[in-house]
Amino acid sequence: MNANPENIETRTPSNFLREIIAEDARTKKYGDAVIQTRFPPEPNGYLHIGHAKAIFLDFGLADEFGGKTNLRFDDTNPEKEETEYVESIQEDVRWLGFEWEKLCYASDYFGQLYEWALQLIKAGKAYVDDLTAEEIRQHRGTLTEPGKDSPYRNRSVEENLDLFVRMKNGEFPDGSRVLRAKIDMASPNLNMRDPVMYRILHATHHRTGDAWCIYPMYDYAHGQSDSIENVTHSMCTLEFADHQPLYRWFIEQLGIFPSQQIEFDRLNLTYTLLSKRRLLQLVQEGRVRGWDDPRMPTLSGIRRRGFTPEAIRAFVASVGATRTNGIIDIEMLEHFQRDDLNRRAARAMAVLRPLKVVIDNYPEGQEEMVDVANNPEDPAAGTRQVPFSREIYIEQDDFREVPPPKYYRLSPGKEVRLRNAYFITAQNVMKDAEGNVVEVHCTYDPASRGGNSPDGRKVKSTMHWVSAKHAISAEIRVYDKLFSNPNPSDFPEGGSFLDNLNPNSLEIVSDAKLEPSLADAKVEERFQFERVGYFCVDRDSSETRKIFNRTLALKDSWAKIEKKAAG
């Protein structure tokens, strides 16, 4: 990305990660080596907003210090990993605006890792254990009790070597043996109680195929992979803090490049679930339309929803990094997205729930074009022509036959402005058999063309509109939060996180009326529908029928007033 360090300095406060790196750079802890980081996802699912923070930190911090960042797939478990995911991950990282130095795979290092395992066995630091998974668990002890040595712990180097080579050669079935590091079964840190380094898995790996039937565990692969890549600062989330002693142990035993692990807090958001397992469940059970459903917190979902990489970067930058675990208000994310879109999104007029307005004194058959700013925030965006005629649509919410207090919009006898067009005054209404208002008849002031009256008369309200004759019809998918509970994982005994699903997270408006210029909108193009919200064109659109996703509603102070009045 084209990061501007000065800008980042002034825009975001420092954090402990930046300070550690700055200090290491200053003291030349790594000599003249450049700052090297890595973003190490396991290709077993789609990236989500939580990963955006890690990506921003890994890439952003390295960049700030003139360093490099590798994208490394931590693909040590063939049973869960797929090429589909390695592709989507690359796409998502690029979409966020980052480019990696090298594309790496832990599986690239399987050979080296194997050689190092041999080395550790020869040094008497690793042994083959024939205990079952269950027995290993029992020998591990508990949080308060030390573990017990495996009866196989003191095998000879020769026997261990022989057994391990045969494990590698496929002589033993899955689960029959493992290679373990020989450390300390009484360590208060469970990770140091002779952790498993290799397990036998006769599974086809998405890259190495059937070349291997033993696969390294995370703990044995991660630090060494960092070391191979000369990673200076290996940043990961807090739950790995207990693994750090082991991370260092392997590097020290092997005498290889001393990468250092630093942990920071995971990103948590209100109303949002970031557990891969549960996200997968939502997809598999059809609770959402897929990984890229616009309600999903996945990067692909957020992108389809209309969020921008700029806003996400600004958001994660503001959130910073600490070692405290908190939960960030989703409104913070929404704020950064509105802020970005407000500056950049072209405006358009669209009526989601149309109510027909007939301007009785506007000549029948007449039509005209009015000049409209594409973005009042950005004069450079220019203007466009929007057709106006005798019959228009306004939002149902913008008319009340009996206006409540503080209601500024259209009501009988009230004069309002049609944005960029004319002042109109409501005269009378037509109703259907049930008494619903189906048409409002108004008169307009021809002198107010453009939206101002020469006599300086003021109106309280300005409303958007679409010419009925020229409007195009479109489908609009109005999204709301996927969960109605701020903490979706909080459910009563016997319940499920699914109970927290918001039943109204998707509302489909099938016949919205849009200004005709929107007929040319391209997939993913973003707009602000004035007074309504931010929308983008969904890829489900066809040549003849547009489908828009609502990214976010505009802040609505009238809704607040109404709510307050309702008590």
Add this chain to the structure above:
RNA sequence: UGGGCGAUCGUUCAAUGGUAGGACAGUGCCCUUUGGAGGCACUUAUCUAGGUUCGAAUCCUAGUCGCCCAGCCA
């Protein structure tokens, strides 16, 4: 109960022994051809108890509370 980590406005991030500040949210006012945006103002915080110090959010001690760890997952 063992080990590790942490604790500052409602939320989040700063303050690195020297005026507790910003952002989000909230409230009020101003402005407005989007009840949007913008501007101004306001409210609210250093977990507790001791100690060190001229001076402590910061250092020390003890306590309290929270998170993480007992996969042949990462």
